[in-house]
Amino acid sequence: MEMASGFVNERMKKQRTEGTKRKDFLDVLLEFEGNGRDEPAKTSDRDVNIFILEIFMAGSETSSSIVEWVMTELLRNPKSMSKVKDELARVVGADRNVEESDIDELQYLQAVVKETLRLHPPIPFLIPRSAIQDTSFMGYHIPKDTQVLVNAWAIGRDPGS
Structure with a gap:
């Protein structure tokens, strides 16, 4: 909560001193004013902090979840694991890390990730x-x-x- 609160307080201070040229989700959340009947008249600082924290956690949780499922499926399928390893050795080699520019050439790995997303979607579908x-x-x-x-x-x- 402290981390989320820091982001929110920093943005509120920036809005007061500099204004907002380009609005993002946090700006809209901070400026939200409800009708006071079906929704609160103003979103509380605590609620804004919770929203930001949940979005941050959801983004990292889904990524780690899909990596775990990819590894689980590869461990359960040694032939597929071998194909992925061969493709990585061919495209990337042993002397460097995978870079974004390699992704287009890692077609089998892309297929493995897509199949894993089909079998184990990280969010309710x-x-x-x-x-x-x-x-x-x-x-x-x-x-x-x-x-x-x-x-x-x-x-x-x-x-x-």
């Missing part, structure tokens, strides 16, 4: 949609304007799709 017309799906009647949740995780594991 219930995608909200609205029916644009009355329809029938799998024996269910879905009226126009009904909000439905598409289970993208299940679609990613369905061999028929």
Whole structure:
């Protein structure tokens, strides 16, 4: 919380002294004023700090989670691990680290990451949609304007799709 609070306080001070030329998410959050009925009239400093901290944590958590799943899947599939190692040795070599400029040439590794994201999405994949017309799906009647949740995780594991 201290770290998030530091960012917020620094931005608030900058807004007071210099103004805001280009707004980002934090600026909008700090300037938000609700209607006071369904939402607070003003977002509290504590809530802003929590929002910032959650966004920061979500960004790092999803990245580390997908790296763990990639490594798990490669350890479970020695042939794939061998292919990734061979590709890294061919493209990067043993004497340097992988750089962003190498990514286009690491096609097998890209495929492994995409497959891992399909099998183990780092965030819940219930995608909200609205029916644009009355329809029938799998024996269910879905009226126009009904909000439905598409289970993208299940679609990613369905061999028929």
